[in-house]
Amino acid sequence: MDFLNSIILLTNFIIVPGITYGSQLALGAIGVTLIYGVLRFANFAYGDLMAFGTMVVILMTWYLQSKGISFGLLPTALLALPIGILLTIAVSLFFDKTVFEYYRNKKSNPVTFIVVSLGIMFVLNAVVRIIIGPNDINFMDGHKFIMKAREFKQLTGLNEGLAIKSTQVITLVTTIITCSILFYFLNKTKTGKSMRAYSNNEDLALLSGIDPKKIVLITWVIVSILASVAGTLYGLDKSFKPFTYFNNLLPIFAATIVGGIGNPLGAFYGGFLIAFSEIGLTYAYKKFFKYIMPESLEPSTLIQFISTDYKFAISFAILIVVLIFRPNGIFKGKVI
Amino acid sequence: MIKNIDFRICFSVMTILTFLVGMFQSWGIALSMLNLCLISAVMAMGVNIQWGFAGLINFGVMGFLAIGGLATVLVSVPPVHEAWSAGGIGILISGLFLAAVVISIFIINKKLSKHKYKNYFVFLIIILTIPLLKFIAGPSISKIESINAATSGFLGGANLPIIFSWFVGAILSALVAFVVGKVCLGLRSDYLAISTLLVSGIIITIVKHEEWLSRGVKNVIGLKRPVPYEVNLQESEWFINLVQFFNSSKLSNVLDPEVKISLLNQLVISSSSVFVKLCFSLIFLVVVFVILYFSEKALNSPWGRMMRAIRDNEEAARAMGKNVVKQHLFIFMLGSAIIGFAGAMLVTYDGLFTPSSYQPLRYTFLIWVMVLLGGTGNNYGAVLGGFVVWFIWIQSAPFAMVVINIFTSHLDETSYIKDHLQNSVPYFRYLMMGLGLLLVMRYRPKGLLPEKVIKN
Numbered sequence: 001m002d003f004l005n006s007i008i009l010l011t012n013f014i015i016v017p018g019i020t021y022g023s024q025l026a027l028g029a030i031g032v033t034l035i036y037g038v039l040r041f042a043n044f045a046y047g048d049l050m051a052f053g054t055m056v057v058i059l060m061t062w063y064l065q066s067k068g069i070s071f072g073l074l075p076t077a078l079l080a081l082p083i084g085i086l087l088t089i090a091v092s093l094f095f096d097k098t099v100f101e102y103y104r105n106k107k108s109n110p111v112t113f114i115v116v117s118l119g120i121m122f123v124l125n126a127v128v129r130i131i132i133g134p135n136d137i138n139f140m141d142g143h144k145f146i147m148k149a150r151e152f153k154q155l156t157g158l159n160e161g162l163a164i165k166s167t168q169v170i171t172l173v174t175t176i177i178t179c180s181i182l183f184y185f186l187n188k189t190k191t192g193k194s195m196r197a198y199s200n201n202e203d204l205a206l207l208s209g210i211d212p213k214k215i216v217l218i219t220w221v222i223v224s225i226l227a228s229v230a231g232t233l234y235g236l237d238k239s240f241k242p243f244t245y246f247n248n249l250l251p252i253f254a255a256t257i258v259g260g261i262g263n264p265l266g267a268f269y270g271g272f273l274i275a276f277s278e279i280g281l282t283y284a285y286k287k288f289f290k291y292i293m294p295e296s297l298e299p300s301t302l303i304q305f306i307s308t309d310y311k312f313a314i315s316f317a318i319l320i321v322v323l324i325f326r327p328n329g330i331f332k333g334k335v336i
Numbered sequence: 337m338i339k340n341i342d343f344r345i346c347f348s349v350m351t352i353l354t355f356l357v358g359m360f361q362s363w364g365i366a367l368s369m370l371n372l373c374l375i376s377a378v379m380a381m382g383v384n385i386q387w388g389f390a391g392l393i394n395f396g397v398m399g400f401l402a403i404g405g406l407a408t409v410l411v412s413v414p415p416v417h418e419a420w421s422a423g424g425i426g427i428l429i430s431g432l433f434l435a436a437v438v439i440s441i442f443i444i445n446k447k448l449s450k451h452k453y454k455n456y457f458v459f460l461i462i463i464l465t466i467p468l469l470k471f472i473a474g475p476s477i478s479k480i481e482s483i484n485a486a487t488s489g490f491l492g493g494a495n496l497p498i499i500f501s502w503f504v505g506a507i508l509s510a511l512v513a514f515v516v517g518k519v520c521l522g523l524r525s526d527y528l529a530i531s532t533l534l535v536s537g538i539i540i541t542i543v544k545h546e547e548w549l550s551r552g553v554k555n556v557i558g559l560k561r562p563v564p565y566e567v568n569l570q571e572s573e574w575f576i577n578l579v580q581f582f583n584s585s586k587l588s589n590v591l592d593p594e595v596k597i598s599l600l601n602q603l604v605i606s607s608s609s610v611f612v613k614l615c616f617s618l619i620f621l622v623v624v625f626v627i628l629y630f631s632e633k634a635l636n637s638p639w640g641r642m643m644r645a646i647r648d649n650e651e652a653a654r655a656m657g658k659n660v661v662k663q664h665l666f667i668f669m670l671g672s673a674i675i676g677f678a679g680a681m682l683v684t685y686d687g688l689f690t691p692s693s694y695q696p697l698r699y700t701f702l703i704w705v706m707v708l709l710g711g712t713g714n715n716y717g718a719v720l721g722g723f724v725v726w727f728i729w730i731q732s733a734p735f736a737m738v739v740i741n742i743f744t745s746h747l748d749e750t751s752y753i754k755d756h757l758q759n760s761v762p763y764f765r766y767l768m769m770g771l772g773l774l775l776v777m778r779y780r781p782k783g784l785l786p787e788k789v790i791k792n
Contacts, residue, residue, distance in 0.1 A: 042526045099774060110526045111393055115708060116777050118701055122770025125697065129763040246697070250537055253530050306466055309545035316534035321462075323523060323531055325455045 006291035008160040012149070014283055018276045020168045020237055023175035026271030027230035028248070029255035030182065030264045031223045037199040037262035038219040039100070041113030046227060047249030048124035051242050052091060053228025054235045055132045057084035058139045065141070073143040074170070077232055084232060088224040095120050096220055104216075121246075128242045137240045140167060167237040178229055179268060182222065186264065191218060199262065250312065251278070254319035260329025269331060274315045281305045281314050343716040343785055350723045357731075364606075367613035369730050374620035375681050377722030380706040381627055381715060382674030388713035388787065389635065390667045391647035393529045396516065398699035399536030400672045402543050403512055404505030404679025405689050406550055411501035412560045413493035419480045419548075420491060426476025427491065427548065430469055437465050438515070480548040490551045498560040502623075502680040509676025510669040512539070517668040521661070536700065544691040556689040563615035569608040579604050616685055623681065624719065627674060631715045643667060644713075697766075702729070705769055709776050711783030720785055728772065729765050736764035 028050065035043045043049075060080030064070070071079050099116050146169055149161025186192040191214075198205040198215045206212065231245065238244075255274045259266025285303040306314065322330060350373075358366030379397065386392045441458055448454045481489045520531045543550050550556065569575045580587065583603050590596045634640050646653040646660050654660050683689050702725065710721020740761065744754040776783065 042530060099778075102778065111529075112777070112781075114393075114526060114529055115704075116774060118704065119770045119773035119777065122697075122701070122705075122766045122773065124770075126763050126766035126770060129766070130757070130760040133760065134763070243695075250534060254534065257527070257530065306470075307545070310541055313538045313541040316538050319534055320519060320531055321459065323527060324519060325459070327523065327527065 002291045005158055005160045006288050008152075008158055008162050009288055009291065012160065012162045014276070014279050016162075016164060016168055018272070018279045020171045021279065022272035022275030023171050024230055024234045024237070024271075025248075025251055025255045025275050026268045027175055027178065027226050027233070028252040029259065029267035029271045030179070031226035031230070032252055032256045033259070033262055033264055033267040034219055034223055034226075036256070037264075038195060038215060039104070039113075041110050041117065042253070042261075044114060044117045044249065045095075045120040045124055046223075046252065047246045048121050048128065048242075049088065049092065049224070049227045050231030050234075050248070051128045051240075051245035052124055053084045053088040053224070054231035054240050054245070055128050056087045057081055057228065057232045058132065058137060058235070058240060060084060061139050061141075071142060073166070075140055075142040075167070075236055077139055077141075077236055078170070081228065081232055084228045085225050088228040089221050091124075092220040092224045093217070096216065125242065125246065132242075134242055137235075139240060140236050142166065165237070167233075171233045171237060174229060174233060178226070182226075182264070185222075195219065247312070251315040254315040257319055258322050258330055260331045263329065263331060266329050266331035270329070273330075274318065277318055278311050278314050282308045282311050341785060343720065346716075346720050346785065347723075350720070350727070353727060363610050364613065367610060367617060369726065371613060371616050371620055371685055372682075372730075373723045373726045374617065374624050375678055375685065375722075376703070376706060376726045377624050377719040378620075378627060378678040378681065379675055379703045380710060380718040380722040381624075381631055382671045382678060383703055383707045384671075384710075384712065384715065384718035385631065385634075385674060386668060386671035387707060388718070389640065389643045389647065390664060391525075392521070392664060392668055392671075393525050394532050394668070394671065395529045395696075395700055395704070396532035396536035396539075397675055397703045398694050398696050399532075399539035400509045400513065400675040401679030401682065401699050402536075402540055402691065402694050403509045404502075404676035404681075405683035405691075405694075406543055407505030407508050407676070408498055408501040408559055408680050408683045409550055409556050409689050410493045411496050411504050412498040413556060414495040416483065416488045416490065416492035419483050419488065422483060423476030423480040423548070424491070426473055427480070430473035430476075433472060434465070434469065437461060477546075477548045488551075489554070490548050490556075497562070498684050499562050501684070502677050505680030506673040506677040509679070510673040513669045513672030514665070516672075517665045521664050521668060533696065533700070536696070540691065540694050543694075550689065550691060553692050555691070557687070559684065559687050559689065561687065562619060562684065563612055566605075566608040566612055569611060570604050575608065575611070576600070576604055579607050582607075620681065620685075623677075628715055628719060635715060702769065705773050707783075709772060709783055711785035711787065713787030714783070714785045717783050717785035717787075721783070724784070725769070725772075728768055732765040732768040733761050736761050 028046070032043060032046050035041065035046070057077050057080045060083045061075075061077045064076050064080060069079070070076050099120060100113070103112055103116060143166050145163065146166050147162060147164040149163040152162045153159070184192075186196060194205065194210045195215050195218060197208070198210055198212065202212075205215075234245075234248065251274050252271075255270035256267050257270075258273055259268065259270025282304065289303060354366050354370055354373075357369060379401070382400075383394065383397060386394045441461060444454065444457060444461075448457070451457075480491060483489060516532065516535050520528055520535065523531060544552050546552065547554065580600065583600075586603075587596060587600065590599055642653070642658055643663065645656075646658060646663060650660055706721035706725040707718055708721070709725055710719070711717020737758065740754075740757045744751070744757065747754045780786075
């Protein structure tokens with residue numbers, strides 16, 4: 001019984017939140033890695049692109065709610081998501097046409113790209129804050145819990161409860177669907193293969209008749225879909241605040257590089273690695289050891305590797321360690 | 337398009353603009369803007385040394401500014417004796433322990449540089465250090481933080497004049513930059529950008545949450561000043577005489593003695609704050625000129641030529657026998673020291689240290705906009721960038737207000753859109769910065785004052 005309790009404890013506090021947060025990071029990281037692989041620069045505006053997509057979804061949700069439309073048990077935001085995706089694609093393509101294309105044709109160095117993406121970051125930051133304001137917004141509606149801790153206890157008769165929020169399940173399901181489609185697209189379809197070829201060797205891809213304009217267009221479309229989906233899922237699960245979205249860029253970058261920049265599968269794993277180490281290293285295991293250790297060996301301290309204040313710092317530290325020891329990422333392999 | 341703008345014209349324009357602000361808004365606003373322009377100019381010069389001279393992309397500006405700010409606390413605040421006696425020894429021991437760990441890592445790196453498992457060894461040491469450090473310092477930290485938690489709860493500082501902290505901030509920043517540089521400088525440019533950004537995040541987290549050191553989110557207020565206080569000025573004889581002298585024409589027009597005295601009182605109060613700001617401006621001006629002078633000297637010295645050679649062609653410089661790694665580390669430390677200096681200046685001017693206010697947008701990327709807009713590799717450009725960007729940053733809100741009022745003048749006073757736009761006026765500065773950066777990068781990629789190419 002104690003053993004079961006300890007497992008449930010870990011599931012409730014580490015595994016379920018870890019999977020949710022990991023999925024959100026993974027979706028974001030795949031977007032960053034695709035931009036890096038195909039367009040060859042680190043996009044600092046990505047966090048704000050996520051915020052923009054989420055903002056559109058929120059506005060659309062409010063509109064739908066005012067018309068009395070809802071999605072039953074599911075949050076209304078899922079109905080609004082397609083509009084968010086469309087507008088995010090429009091914004092991405094607009095910035096690509098007005099800003100990035102010029103530097104791409106000039107074959108500028110990566111640092112110039114980073115700097116102009118900073119400019120776009122400022123602009124998007126301002127647009128989001130002017131339109132929706134800098135405050136916390138909670139736009140989750142519909143059914144909140146699939147399993148409440150108390151219900152679980154009554155059902156199983158265990159001491160520990162297991163709570164599963166519906167947003168956590170939605171996040172996981174959406175991530176699985178999105179990633180399966182994406183990886184099918186990249187590995188099996190002709191367009192996906194040409195994208196990989198372009199990212200691997202631009203000149204050879206051009207020689208074999210791949211249209212670079214089409215590749216760039218498709219990349220921005222995919223990236224915008226990922227950004228708005230990841231942003232909306234994060235917002236549903238926690239809440240929407242422009243500043244948090246900007247800050248989330250940092251663990252996303254960490255996940256991208258840990259997985260090997262330009263490698264989508266690596267980014268996927270990287271997201272989960274970062275999420276689990278952030279949550280796993282800041283969790284106090286005292287209760288867990290109480291269950292599995294004999295009474296005489298019960299721990300007196302919290303058994304916490306580092307305090308929760310340092311949650312963000314963990315992902316940064318992992319990244320720096322990876323950069324020093326394996327600059328190409330943990331998961332070796334080809335780009336895209 | 338104008339190819340070469342003379343820097344004197346630019347600075348004259350900025351001076352005139354500042355005077356205009358002084359005349360039309362108020363001298364207090366103009367002077368506080370000028371002071372922050374000067375501090376920004378120092379920050380921009382620091383970044384310019386790293387990026388303009390050596391091509392090192394440092395997105396960790398925020399972290400070094402925070403270290404400079406921390407230095408003001410550590411130097412100028414009076415020590416909390418109870419806290420020292422309660423937990424000082426524990427903190428000192430853990431400090432020694434940390435230093436020992438860092439040194440042993442460096443030794444391992446040197447001695448075992450060929451060893452197969454060296455990396456795993458270092459990694460293991462770092463992983464083991466954190467719980468050990470917590471074990472050693474934990475009890476003392478909780479003791480220190482529990483002493484007068486509402487008013488102190490930290491170790492305090494050395495109770496020295498705050499001017500010293502500027503130099504201490506520079507030295508501390510340089511030391512941190514040494515460690516960061518050792519770790520990160522070997523990376524490719526875009527990796528370096530990301531990793532320095534993340535390192536600054538770690539530094540901010542530490543400053544924010546180690547309350548025994550910096551009071552963390554509880555902030556340190558009422559720091560010392562290198563200039564007189566307003567209250568003291570208002571009571572001193574010579575200052576009142578000075579105000580009387582400057583406003584003699586205004587005062588002589590008033591005949592009623594009672595009205596005259598109350599007017600004089602008002603004038604003394606308003607001019608005391610202007611006077612304090614003016615004192616700050618003078619000190620900051622001296623700092624800017626000294627740093628500018630030495631940066632220019634350095635840029636035009638053989639060392640500066642070598643740095644530019646390394647920046648423009650690292651391989652060739654290496655082939656000529658220049659130690660690129662060492663020079664990169666040195667210039668990274670130098671630039672960070674100047675940034676730390678500016679961070680201490682900023683906190684001194686504000687009079688309070690608020691770790692939670694350090695955000696990358698304001699303290700890293702804005703400084704970068706200054707450098708890029710002003711002119712990479714040109715010291716005058718960096719100073720100009722500091723001035724122009726801070727001017728726009730401050731003035732864009734009133735400007736946006738005017739524009740919004742013009743465009744929404746046909747709308748009703750209670751209109752939702754008008755109200756919403758007026759509330760979001762502060763965020764137009766981000767828009768201005770972004771558009772400014774994009775336009776400069778497109779049409780004047782070398783900045784307003786481009787780098788001068790010296791030909792012999």
